[in-house]
Amino acid sequence: MIHKILIANRAEIAVRVIRACRDLHIKSVAVFTEPDKECLHVKIADEAYRIGTDAIRGYLDITRIIEIAKACKADAIHPGYGFLSENHEFAKACEDAGIIFIGPKSEVIYKMGNKNIARALMNSNGIPIIPGTEKLNNYSLDEIKTLALRIGYPVILKASAGGGGRGIRVVYKEEELESALESCKREAFNFFKNDEIFMEKYIINPRHIEFQILGDNYGNIIHLCERDCSIQRRHQKVIEIAPCPGISDNLRKTMGVTAVAAAKAVGYTNAGTIEFLLDDYNRFYFMEMNTRIQVEHPITEEITGVDLIVRQIRIAGGEILDIEQSDIKPRGFAIEARITAENVWKNFIPNPGKINEYYPALGPSVRVDSHIYKDYIIPPSYDSLLAKLIIKATSYDLAVNKLERALKEFVIDGVRTTIPFLIAITKTREFRRGYFDTSFINTHMQELLEKTEDRHQNNKEEVIAAIAATLKKIREEREHI
Template sequence: MVKIHKILIANRAEIAVRIIRACRDLHIKSVAIYTKPDCECLHVKIADEAYQIGSDAIKGYLDIEKIISTAKACGADAIHPGYGFLSENYEFAKACEEANIIFIGPKSEVIYKMGNKNIARKLMAQNGIPIVPGTEKLNSYSMDEIKIIAEKIGYPVILKASGGGGGRGIRVVYKQEELENAFDSCKREALTYFKNDEVFMEKFVINPRHIEFQILGDNYGNLIHLCERDCSIQRRHQKVIEIAPCPSISDNLRKTMGVTAVAAAKAVGYTNAGTIEFLLDDYNHFYFMEMNTRIQVEHPITEEITGVDLIVRQIRIAAGEILDIEQSDIKPRGFAIEARITAENVWKNFTPSVGKINEYYPALGPSVRVDSHIYKDYTIPPYYDSMLAKLIVRATSYDLAVNKLERALKEFTLDIRTTIPFLIAIAKTREFRRGYFDTSFIETHLQELLENTQDCHQENKEEVIAVIAAALQKIKKGK
């Protein structure tokens, strides 16, 4: 086992803050990196050390050479990649390994295999893991050949970037006339975001549930799952609300999926924290979708129901500690729900909101947790993902957890446009309260949700100010 003294966090904002706090719990020094627009971000303020790695908002967080050299210069033993940016970049993990810096995550070759969805699909199929019917990469095929393949699979089909993730590089095609444009745009987006324009095709499972299993494995072959999360509440392939455990599957199905998830992780020799993601159809048939070789945004709800600190475990496993938890030790306690609060104007097609936060009061109370990087007087920059905070609640039953979520969302105060009213509208729906919904939920109910989303924010304040100003003007004229 290796003693880790200092960890550089190759990320920003909420996840960087989360990792810094785990470092403090373990009495490990933390190092933040930041680009110029992020100089006032909370992770920079609370880390033991902080270093600017560039002026451009994004490029610094993707500069492998600069990050490695910064880690060496400050004497960091290890690097935690968080999620996003370089977290699933096998070249970054390999660069850490070559520099004798501990990469807090799986080995670079595992990231490579599971990061390329074609390789991952083939590997899963070889190990008896159910996969959605589909193809390997299609880039060398003519469009006429691709059309024939799509006809054989059967519409609708879904085109995916081989190196994709985070909802990018995905196109659903319902008829042949849409295929060529969808294929070309999918390739362009894949090249832009992943520097890899490989695209493959799968049968599109209509209105599935998105169920994922948290995996944890050490360097000695011990590997378990920590129950599942239902991530079906999505908008444009981006998760909005997540629940652990899934409120609508049987214990038998949960056990079968869990065993399969562990088998999938063992097939690739997985170590550290990761996630096996499945699609579950109306007939309770489930299919491997992908593996995320990093910590997930929604990891807190797993922590809440299992009592396992996943970031701390990541660090200890990376240091060579043996996993002292067995599968039989994992017994979920109640239900936990996470709502992602984003700086978006729901009434203007979810356009991003930016600006200074003058009023901030996060929800509090028993079994209510807020993971965030914002604070009063913080100015939201326009360059990054719009997520401001994750509101996490836990209760003994799913019904009570939904009640607590609704209460906490109503108490959460921010004086900028956010998705909080929209999240409240979701929590009030009959389907959500019953726990029966699929990935089409928001798309299918969008108009109804928008109608039930109470706009009690900026426009109302502006209206009041306008009325007061008009009244003062009348008084002034009267004088």
């Protein structure tokens, strides 16, 4: 049984894990770097320890994190997402130190973290993969050009150790290949310290559909339905939906069975995600496996009623998975919108600063996962995610309506956010019909920006003041009930 968990992460996901610990009566331990000393996860944890002055380096310091875990007698570590969450060396260090790593085994992280190994493993187990190559680092430019012609343009170059939309280049013709190779390798090394890249056939305008996986330590593996993550900008997810609107039950079943088979092929344990690309002909291909909890996990929780973080902890503690595939019956639709501190009107440049007003949306089946609060100063060194707005409804149409309403009520003042841009997305015909693919934002960018600008210029200060006053009055009335 686990008694104390150190969360080797920060901000929203650290807050989420701490709350799960409280639900299970497990002590929580936060770690933080100097810029994060006022972050919410530091304030609400049972214990908190500084891991350095540099904003990023401390969260990547395996030795220091293990030392703190031992010193405070934490018997488990939750890695969250990002930072060390998919670092097999970190998982191995936990295993060697006798500390439970809340995630899969280190060798599984290694296999699935290297996309070349993952592709080969999936292919050998009959999982459909996108036509492509092994690593290209030992090939000459002429040989790579020949491979590209054999696959057929357009092709996509990917970092073998990549993730988060980094280390990716799409090449439409041979003249672009050499410069794309150089920039892809350079970015791969800068972000992952590994310049291995490979090449795949580029599936034009697919849907990005992922299946949530849970597996215990006794060979039991199930999926908890799918999420549509096609609303993306520069390979970064913006809005996610569960279940995927517009696909047939037969296709959903086939993809789910394939996702479980993929997880079984690698002997997966704990929570993970099998990601597929779906083309216009309903052919789907394995893209990658994320060996951690996902940012968008709340929408799966909302439609299935399964608390994924609690399940992660219980599985890591040795419990058997007491739910079967037949128990998973999605109810309704859930949508997550990622609210970030970015200036939409200046090419989405990050916009850190002080939050002067903060009134998250309220209402039935409206959930907000966040780490921010009034007067919180957003550090400039981290990802710009401020909050995740999660809504649930009985139908997709109602879910979109509720998302639009909740976004309009959501107030974050003091910094620019993507809320107006998200509202613009909810107003488009394609999004409301559930008819979109990964090209949606790029295709509609001008239209979206025009709608966003109109709303931003329409008495922004008066709108914020009115909404803030209304929500403040509601809270005051509730306090007197």
